Amino acid sequence: MLGLMDVFLKNDPISLQKDILHHVEYTVARSRFSFDDFEAYQALAHSVRDRLIERWHDTLIHFKKEDPKRVYFLSLEFLMGRSLSNIVINLGIRDQFADALSQLGFDFEVLAEQEGDACLGNGGLARLSACQMDSLATLDYPAVGYGLRYQYGLFRQVIVDGFQHEQPDYWLNFGNPWEIERVHITYPVKFYGTVTDEFLNGEKCKVWVPGEMVEAVAYDNPIPGYGTRNTINLRLWAAKPSDQHDMESFNTGDYVDAVVNRQRAESISSILYPDDRSYQGKELRLKQQYFFVSASVQDIFRRFKDTHKKFDEFPEKVALQLNDTHPSLAIAEVMRVLLDEEHLSWHRAWDIICKIFSFTTHTVSPEGLEKIPVDLLGNLLPRHLQIIYDINFNFVEELKKMIGLDYDRLTRMSIVEEGAVKNIRMANLSVICSHTVNGVSRLHSELLRTKLFKDFYDLWPHKFQYKTNGVTQRRWIVVSNPSLCALISKWLGTEAWICDIDLLIGLRDSATNAELHQEWKMVKKVNKIRLAEYIEAMSGLKVSLDAMFDVQTKRIHEYKRQLLNILGIIHRYDCIKNMDKNDRKKVVPRVCIIGGKAAPGYEIAKKIIKLCHVVAEKINNDNDIGDLLKLVFIPDYNVSVAEMVIPGADLSQHLSTAGHEASGTGSMKFLMNGCLLLATADGSTIEMVEEIGQDNMFLFGAKAHEVVALRKKGPTLKVPLQFSRVVRMIRDGHFGFEDYFKSLCDKIEGTSDYFLLGADFMSYLEAQAAADKAFVDEERWTKMSILSAAGSGRFSSDRTIQEYAENTWDIQPCRCPF
Ligand code: 26Q
Numbered sequence: 001m002l003g004l005m006d007v008f009l010k011n012d013p014i015s016l017q018k019d020i021l022h023h024v025e026y027t028v029a030r031s032r033f034s035f036d037d038f039e040a041y042q043a044l045a046h047s048v049r050d051r052l053i054e055r056w057h058d059t060l061i062h063f064k065k066e067d068p069k070r071v072y073f074l075s076l077e078f079l080m081g082r083s084l085s086n087i088v089i090n091l092g093i094r095d096q097f098a099d100a101l102s103q104l105g106f107d108f109e110v111l112a113e114q115e116g117d118a119c120l121g122n123g124g125l126a127r128l129s130a131c132q133m134d135s136l137a138t139l140d141y142p143a144v145g146y147g148l149r150y151q152y153g154l155f156r157q158v159i160v161d162g163f164q165h166e167q168p169d170y171w172l173n174f175g176n177p178w179e180i181e182r183v184h185i186t187y188p189v190k191f192y193g194t195v196t197d198e199f200l201n202g203e204k205c206k207v208w209v210p211g212e213m214v215e216a217v218a219y220d221n222p223i224p225g226y227g228t229r230n231t232i233n234l235r236l237w238a239a240k241p242s243d244q245h246d247m248e249s250f251n252t253g254d255y256v257d258a259v260v261n262r263q264r265a266e267s268i269s270s271i272l273y274p275d276d277r278s279y280q281g282k283e284l285r286l287k288q289q290y291f292f293v294s295a296s297v298q299d300i301f302r303r304f305k306d307t308h309k310k311f312d313e314f315p316e317k318v319a320l321q322l323n324d325t326h327p328s329l330a331i332a333e334v335m336r337v338l339l340d341e342e343h344l345s346w347h348r349a350w351d352i353i354c355k356i357f358s359f360t361t362h363t364v365s366p367e368g369l370e371k372i373p374v375d376l377l378g379n380l381l382p383r384h385l386q387i388i389y390d391i392n393f394n395f396v397e398e399l400k401k402m403i404g405l406d407y408d409r410l411t412r413m414s415i416v417e418e419g420a421v422k423n424i425r426m427a428n429l430s431v432i433c434s435h436t437v438n439g440v441s442r443l444h445s446e447l448l449r450t451k452l453f454k455d456f457y458d459l460w461p462h463k464f465q466y467k468t469n470g471v472t473q474r475r476w477i478v479v480s481n482p483s484l485c486a487l488i489s490k491w492l493g494t495e496a497w498i499c500d501i502d503l504l505i506g507l508r509d510s511a512t513n514a515e516l517h518q519e520w521k522m523v524k525k526v527n528k529i530r531l532a533e534y535i536e537a538m539s540g541l542k543v544s545l546d547a548m549f550d551v552q553t554k555r556i557h558e559y560k561r562q563l564l565n566i567l568g569i570i571h572r573y574d575c576i577k578n579m580d581k582n583d584r585k586k587v588v589p590r591v592c593i594i595g596g597k598a599a600p601g602y603e604i605a606k607k608i609i610k611l612c613h614v615v616a617e618k619i620n621n622d623n624d625i626g627d628l629l630k631l632v633f634i635p636d637y638n639v640s641v642a643e644m645v646i647p648g649a650d651l652s653q654h655l656s657t658a659g660h661e662a663s664g665t666g667s668m669k670f671l672m673n674g675c676l677l678l679a680t681a682d683g684s685t686i687e688m689v690e691e692i693g694q695d696n697m698f699l700f701g702a703k704a705h706e707v708v709a710l711r712k713k714g715p716t717l718k719v720p721l722q723f724s725r726v727v728r729m730i731r732d733g734h735f736g737f738e739d740y741f742k743s744l745c746d747k748i749e750g751t752s753d754y755f756l757l758g759a760d761f762m763s764y765l766e767a768q769a770a771a772d773k774a775f776v777d778e779e780r781w782t783k784m785s786i787l788s789a790a791g792s793g794r795f796s797s798d799r800t801i802q803e804y805a806e807n808t809w810d811i812q813p814c815r816c817p818f
Contacts, residue, residue, distance in 0.1 A: 008054060009050055009051050009054065011051075011093050011096050012096075013096065013099050013100045013103060016047065016096060016097060016099075016100035017100045017103060017104055019047040019050070020040070020043045020044055020047050020100065020101070020104065021043070021104075022043075022047075023042070023043035023044075023046040023047055024039060024040070024043040027042070027043065027046045028042045028043050028046075037106070037110060037111060037114055038114050038174075040101075040104075040106050040111055040114075041084075041111040041112075041114035041115060042175070042177065044084070044097065044101065044111055045084055045115070045177035045178070046177055047097075048084065048087055048088055048091070048093075048097070049177050049178065051091060051093065052087060052091065052222050052224060052231060053180070053222065055091070055222075055224060055229050055230070055231040055816070056220075056222035056224075056231040056232075056233070058229060058231075058816050059229065059230050059231045059232065059816045060233065062814065062816040062817070063142050063814060066142075066814050067307055067317070068142045068811065068812060068814040069142070069316060069317050069318070069319060069809075069810065069811050069812070070142045070143060070144060070317065070318065070319070070811070071136075071141065071142070071143045071144075071319040071320075071321055071804075071805075071809045071811050072143075072144050072146060072296065072300055072318065072319065072320050072321065073129070073132070073133070073136070073143060073144070073145045073146065073321045073323065074146050074147075074292075074293070074296060074320065074321060074322055074323060074327035074330055075125075075126075075129040075145065075146070075147050075323035075324075075326070075327065076147060076148060076288070076289065076292065076323070076326040076327060077120060077121030077122060077125060077126035077129060077147065077272070077323075077326075078118075078120050078121055078126060078129045078130050078133070078145065078147050078234065078236075079118075079119060079120065079121035079122075079123070079126035079127040079129070079130050079639055080117075080118040080120065080130050080221075080639070081117045081118065081119075081130070081475075081638065081639025081640050081642075081643070082112065082115040082116075082117055082118075082639070082640050083115070083118070083178045084111075084112050084115050085112050085479045086134075086474065086475055086479050087178075087224055089226070089474065089478055089479055090134075090137075090138075090224040090225060090226040090474060091224055092226075092227070094108070116171055116174065117153075117171070117638045117639055117640050118153065118171060118176070118178075119153035119154040119169055119171065119272075119638055119639070120147065120148070120149075120150050120153050120154075120236075120272060121153075121154065121272070122154060122272070122274060122275040122555070123275070123554070123555045124362065124554075124555075124663070124664070124665050124666075125323065125324060125362045127471075127639065127665065128362075128440075128469055128471075128665055128797075129145070129147075129323055130475075131470065131471045131472040131475065131665075131797040132797050132800065132801055133145050133223045133232070133234055134223065134225075134226075134472040134474055134475065134797065135470075135472055135796075135797040135798045135800070135801040136223075136225075136232060136801055137223045137224060137225030137226075137228070137230055137231060137232045138225035138226045138227065138228060138230075138472075138474070138499060138798065139225070139798060139801055139802065139805070139813060140225065140228055140230045140813035140814060140815040140816075141232075141801065141805055141811055141813055141814070142232075142811065142814040143232050143811075144232065144233050144234075144235060145223070145232070145233070145234035145235065146234075146235050146236075146237070146292065146295075146296040146299075146327075147234065147235075147236045147237075147292065148236060148237055148238075148269050148272075148288060148291070148292045149179075149219045149236035149237060149238040149269055150269060150270065150271055150272040151170065151172060151238075151266075151269065151270045151271070152168050152169055152170055152171075152270060152271045152272065153169040153171045153272055154169060154272055154274065154597070154638075155167060155168065155169060155274060155597070155600065156168070156169050156636055157597045157635055157636040157637070158635065158636070159609070159613070159633065159635045161613075162609070162610045162612075162613030162614060162617070163606070163609070163610055163613075164597070164598055164606050164609050164610075166600050178221055178222075179219045179220065179221050179236070180219065180220045180221075180222070181217070181218075181219055182217070182218040182219065182220055183217065185217070185218035185299075186215050186216060186217050186218070186240070187215070187216045187294070187295045187298040187299065188213050188214070188215060188216075188242055188244070189213070189214050189215070189216050189239075189290070189291050189294045189295055190208065190210035190212070190213055190294070191210060191211065191212040191213075191214070191287065191290070191380055191381070192210060192211030192212050192379065192380060192382075193208060193209045193210040193211035193212075193382065194208075194209055194211075194382060195207065195208050195209075195382045195383045195386060196209065200343070203343070205339075205340060205343065206339070206340050206383060206386070207340070208336075208340070208382065208383040213242040213244045214239050214240070214241065214242055214265040214268060214291065215239070215240045215241065215242040215243075215265070216237040216238070216239060216240075216291060216292075216294070216295030217237065217238050217239075217240050218235050218236075218237060218295075218299070219235070219236045219237070219238055220233050220234070220235055220236075221233070221234040221235075221236060222234075226474050226498060226499060227498070227499050228815060228816070229815075229816040229817070229818050230814075230815060230816050235296075235299070237269065237291065237292050237295045237296070238266075238269045239265050239266050239267070239268035239269040239270075239291060240265065240266065241262035241263070241264075241265040241266065242265065267284070268284070268287050268288055268291050269288070269291070273285050273288075274597075274599045274600055274601075275555075275599060281371065281372050281373045281376050281423075283376060283380065286372060286376060286377070286380055287380065289326060289327065289329055290329050290333070290380070290381055290384075292327070293327055293329045293330045293333050294333055296327075296330070297330055297333045297334055297337060298337075300318060300320075301337060304317055304318060311338065311342060311344060311348070311352060312348075314352050314356065315352055315355035315356050318356050319356060319358065319808075319809040319810065319811060320334070320356050320357050320358070321358050321360070321804075321808075321809065322357060322358065322359045322360065322430055322434070323360060323362075324360065324361060324362050324363070324370075325359075325361070325369070325370045325426035325427050325429075325430050326370070328359070328370075328426045328429055328430045329381070329384060330357075331353060331357060331391075331429060331430070331433045332381075332384040332387045332388050332391075332429075333384065334352075334353060334356070335349055335350070335353055335387050335391070336383055336384060336387055338352060338353075339387070340383070346390075350391075350394075353433050354433065354435060355435060356435075357430075357433055357434040357435065358434050358435060358436040358437075358438065358808045358809065359430040359431065359434040359436070359437050359438070360437075360438040360439075360440065360467070361427065361430075361437065361438070361439065361440075361448065361452075361662075362440055362662050362663075363427075363452075363662060364444065364447060364452070364659065364660055364661070364662050365660070366452060369425065369426070369427040369452075370425075370426040370427065371417065371423040371424065371425055371426065372423060372424045372426060373421050373422065373423055373424075374416070374421075374422040374423060374424060375421075375422070377424055385424075388415060388416075388424055388429060389416070391415065391429070391432065391433065392414060392415040392416055395413075395414075395415070395432050396410060396413075396414060399413060399459075402459065403459075409455055412455055413428065413455045413456065413459075414428070415428045415429050415432065427452075427453075428456075431453055431456045431463070432456075434463070435463065436463055436464075436465055436807075436808045437453065437456075437463050437464050437465070438465050438466055438467050438804075438808065439464075439465075439466040439467075439662070440466070440467065440468065440469045440662045440663035440683075440684075441466065441468045441469065441662065441663040441664075441683045441684040441686070441687065442466055442468060442686065442687060443659075443682065443683060443684075443686050443704060444466065444662045444663060444683060445464065445465070445466030447659060447704070448464065449461075449464055465807060465808065467800050467803050467804055467807075467808070468663065468684050468687055468794070468795070468800065469663040469664075469665050469668070469684060469795075469797070469800060470665075470668065470794075470795050470796045470797035470798065470799050470800040470801075471665050471668045471669055471672070471795065471796070471797055472796065472797045472798070473497070473498065473501050473672060473796055473798075474498065475643075476643075476646070476668075476669045476672055476673070477672055477673065478498055479643065480642075480643035480644070480646065480647055480673075481523075481527065481646075481647040481673055483522075483523040483526050483527070484523050484527075484647065484673060484674065484789075485498075487519055487520065487523055488504070488507065488789075491506075491507060491510055491516060492504075492506045492507065499798070501792075501793040501796040501798060501799070502793045503793075504789060504790050504791075504792060504793045505790055505791070505793055506790075507786055507787075507789060507790035508786075508787065508790045508791075510786070511783050511786045511787050511790065512779075512783055516786065517779065517782045517783075517786075520674065520782055520785065520786055521778070521782055524648075524650070524674065524785070525545065527647035527648040527673075528545050528549055528648045528650075529545065530644060530647075530648060531549065531644060531645060531647075531648030531649075532545060532648075534644055535591075535593075535632050535634075538634070538635070539632060541620060541630065541632060543591045543627075543630050543632070544589055544591070544627040544630075546589060546627075547588075547589035547590050547591045547627060547630070548588055548589065548590045548591070548650045548651055548771070548772075548775050549591050549593065549648055549649050549650045549651070550590050550591065550592050550593065550649070550650065550651045550652075550653065550771075551593045551594075551595075551645060551646075551649040551651070551652045551653070551670075551675075552565050552592075552593070552594050552595075552596075552652065552653040552654075552655070553593070553594070553595040553596055553634065553637050553641075553642065553645055553646075553652075553666065554596050554637075554666050555596050555597060555598075555599075556596045556597065556598040556602075556605040556606075556608055556609060557602075557605060558604060558605070558747075558754075558755055559656050559657055559660040559661070559755055560655065560656050560661070561655040561656060561657060561755055561757060562594060562596070562608050562612070562655075563608055563611070563744070563748065563757060564655050564757050564760065564761070564764055565592070565594065565653055565655060566594075566608070566611055566612055566615055567723070567726045567727070567757065567761070568761075568764060568765065568768060569592050569615060569619070569629070569631055570615060570726045570729060570730070571722055571725075571726050571765065572590070572629060572768075573615075573618075573619050573622075573625065573629055574725070574726065574729065576625060576628055576629060577624070577625070584628065587628050588772040588775050588776060589627050589628050589629070590628075590629055590630070591630045591632065592629070592630065592631045592632070593632050593633075593634060593645065593649075594612050594631070594632070594633050594634070595633065595634035595635070595637035595641065595645065596637050597636075597637065603743075604743070604744060604747065607740065607741060607743070607744045608744070609633070610737065610740065610741075611730070611735070611741060611744065612631070612633050613633055614735040614736055614737055615631060615735055616630075616631035616632065616633060617735075618734070618735050619631050642666075642669070646666075646669050646670055646673050646675065647673045649670060649673070649675040650675060650676065650775070650781075651675065651676050651677075651678055651698075651771055651775075652666070652667065652670040652675050652676070652677055652678070653677075653678050653679070654666070654667045654677060654678070654679035654680065654682070654685060655678075655679070655680060655701075655764070656680055656682045656683070657680070657682070657701075657702075657707060657755040657756050657760070658680050658681055658682045658701060658702055658703050658704040658706070658707050659682065659704035659707050660682065660755075661682045661683035662683055663683045663684045664682070664683040664684055664685065665684075667679065667684065667685060667688065668684065668688075668792065668795035671688060671692070671788050671789065671791075671792040671795060672789055672792040672795070673789065674785040674786065674788055674789040675785070675788065676696070676697065676698065676771070676774075676781070676784055676785060676788060677697045677698065677788070678697075678698040678700070678767050678768065678771055679697065679698070679699060679700075680699070680700060680701040680702075680760070681699060681701070681703050681704070682704065684795065685697075685699075687794065688791075688792075688795070691791040691792070691793075691794050691795075692787055692788055692790075692791035692792075693787070693791075695784075696784045696787045696788055696791070697788075698767040698768075698770050698771045698774075699767065700760065700763040700764050700766065700767035701756075701760040701763050701764065702756060702759060702760060702763075707756065710756055710759050711754070711756070714751045714753075717758065717759060719749075719753075719758035719759070719761070720758070720761055720762050722761065722762070722765065723757070723758050723761040723762075724749075727745050727748065727749055730744075730745055731745050
């Protein structure tokens with residue numbers, strides 16, 4: 001008879017080849033004698049998926065048996081990028097698959113390129129969620145991620161004549177082998193309607209009679225850990241029409257209209273909102289937030305009630321992590337379920353709430369804090385609005401006892417913002433109801449305590465912590481930079497750093513070793529060649545490998561100051577133009593690379609992209625300049641483009657006006673890849689200086705505490721001539737489109753230079769000059785590069801997750817036996 005273990009798949013080359021061909025024939029339904037790269041990728045992905053599912057099942061069963069306290073990570077965004085390489089590496093079967101494929105006449109890397117990106121998020125916050133899932137799995141934590149399965153991910157950026165255009169990203173077009181549709185795991189989600197008072201067993205209770213019902217269907221995405229069997233679940237919800245959705249119209253006989261109406265339900269999970277930070281309450285966005293929160297909360301309660309009867313045990317089994325305020329309706333939803341469905345007293349329900357929620361904010365500016373108009377919320381979720389009002393009433397009463405009738409402060413701290421439009425302040429709700437409020441870097445936390453949440457910090461200092469962000473070295477070194485990965489393992493004599501990043505520090509001992517220098521430079525060169533080929537294929541531009549590859553890739557935002565970079569490039573161009581032959585010989589050739597998306601409604605950001613293109617056009621076509629300076633805009637920057645760009649960068653720029661970048665995570669990826677940083681003292685950069693030393697970075701600009709004073713000086717501040725000159729060049733039409741760029745120039749001159757480009761310009765140019773000087777001295781540069789990577793250990797998401805587990809969630813590892 002067949003033993004249960006006999007069904008496990010084998011990883012020898014013959015089994016793998018058989019498996020791949022089996023999937024070609026039966027899953028992809030192509031002839032095994034004739035299939036192309038994409039079909040081979042699909043078959044490969046399905047073979048990998050089968051192996052993934054085995055471990056995922058085992059992990060889920062193990063968790064169920066052990067019943068540990070779990071963390072539920074709620075996030076509206078996960079930026080996963082591609083999965084294939086990451087999965088086979090984490091499963092430890094990459095080389096086996098590569099061998100099997102080569103025997104079939106295919107190249108693993110070529111097939112991996114066939115996969116499209118899963119872009120279910122905007123930027124930093126979303127990629128952070130993805131890195132943290134990888135660390136949670138690798139560190140064996142019992143965690144579940146919850147999110148939305150958008151049909152359209154973040155828009156594709158297409159550049160036409162230098163202008164950004166947005167195109168829909170229908171990423172599911174070619175199927176998604178990494179998800180498992182769970183048609184039987186569905187929950188009804190209610191909207192609109194009314195709340196009535198009723199009596200149940202002599203007790204008064206609230207009954208919400210909804211006006212609309214939608215079904216949430218689970219799609220599971222297994223996330224494998226590295227060096228462990230543990231494979232955790234990322235459950236994304238899709239909206240489907242509910243059978244009870246609109247019974248009325250069916251009964252009244254308008255069959256066709258009723259069917260068409262049902263389609264509307266699906267729009268809830270159809271599109272990811274691009275983040276423009278000044279977003280105003282939109283009903284669909286609110287619906288999305290509640291839809292995903294409600295389904296997740298029902299799922300969490302179902303799991304808890306499978307094995308537990310008493311809700312007093314809830315906080316011993318459940319930690320709910322709010323990734324920013326986007327999922328914060330979960331607070332009102334858990335409260336509603338405990339009160340109205342489980343019939344707990346307010347006192348008991350509130351006690352549970354205060355023990356289970358933790359909140360991480362990724363915002364610095366007060367304008368970035370999410371507000372929901374009361375009218376909108378009351379209409380869509382009438383019972384939740386009542387609950388939020390009740391929470392606020394109790395809070396304000398308590399507060400009055402503690403601080404007296406300080407009305408200004410009471411007004412600031414209230415969850416309800418009074419005014420022409422009444423709003424619910426989601427950040428206040430989250431702070432009040434969470435046991436812990438985390439910032440994403442030390443500076444960010446300091447700003448939260450002294451500015452954004454000062455009133456709350458004064459009241460509850462113990463709630464405020466910080467966890468400096470981190471990124472996963474599995475994705476950002478092992479997957480994206482295999483040559484560096486091999487080199488590090490060789491020089492450290494172990495692969496253990498892949499799970500224990502602190503070992504990287506061991507590279508310091510060899511930072512001046514000539515042999516290491518040779519190999520290190522080789523690795524960089526290989527990656528620069530790959531990047532140069534990409535640039536040529538994309539733009540036709542040939543770039544010199546001897547030039548410094550200088551990269552700034554991130555979302556386009558005024559505070560991130562891509563404009564400072566472009567002004568610096570114009571200045572460099574202008575200087576070279578005015579040099580004689582001899583001086584030109586001393587110029588360090590540069591390839592400046594800029595990439596990133598602008599939110600569709602963000603006019604200024606879009607102008608910055610256009611400016612980059614017109615400047616590039618001028619410089620790149622100036623034969624007199626040749627290889628001394630090139631400027632490239634990389635379109636549609638996303639995770640997989642980042643995986644190619646980052647390893648090939650010599651220098652990367654992080655230019656946010658100090659005090660504006662909560663953390664920044666791009667810099668961490670560059671640092672790990674031995675790329676030098678040119679940066680302001682902002683967000684996590686400050687902590688990087690401590691790790692790798694000021695001498696190994698190019699720091700510039702005003703410090704966060706100086707920024708306020710500089711702004712006050714505004715009108716009296718003298719901007720350097722060099723700055724005025726480059727702005728004048730744009731105004732005078734040196735690059736064309738002067739009318740179009742007028743508003744951009746106006747924004748950075750005179751009193752309106754809010755992000756202090758003028759004030760930081762000289763210091764920026766000095767840092768750039770220092771980078772040039774260091775680059776000429778190859779040995780020095782290589783040493784700095786090695787020391788950057790060696791000192792990047794603190795910026796692994798493994799460290800961040802470890803800290804969350806210990807200091808915020810109070811959870812233990814739960815390792816699945818092999
Ligand atoms: C809000 C309402 C409606 C529509 C969209 C949004 C929205 C979506 C995404 C608002 C903000 C975001 C994303 C914010 C974000 O990515 N913040 C970044 O988070 C990183 C991880 O902590 C930090 O490193 C960055 O400093 C921070 O800017």
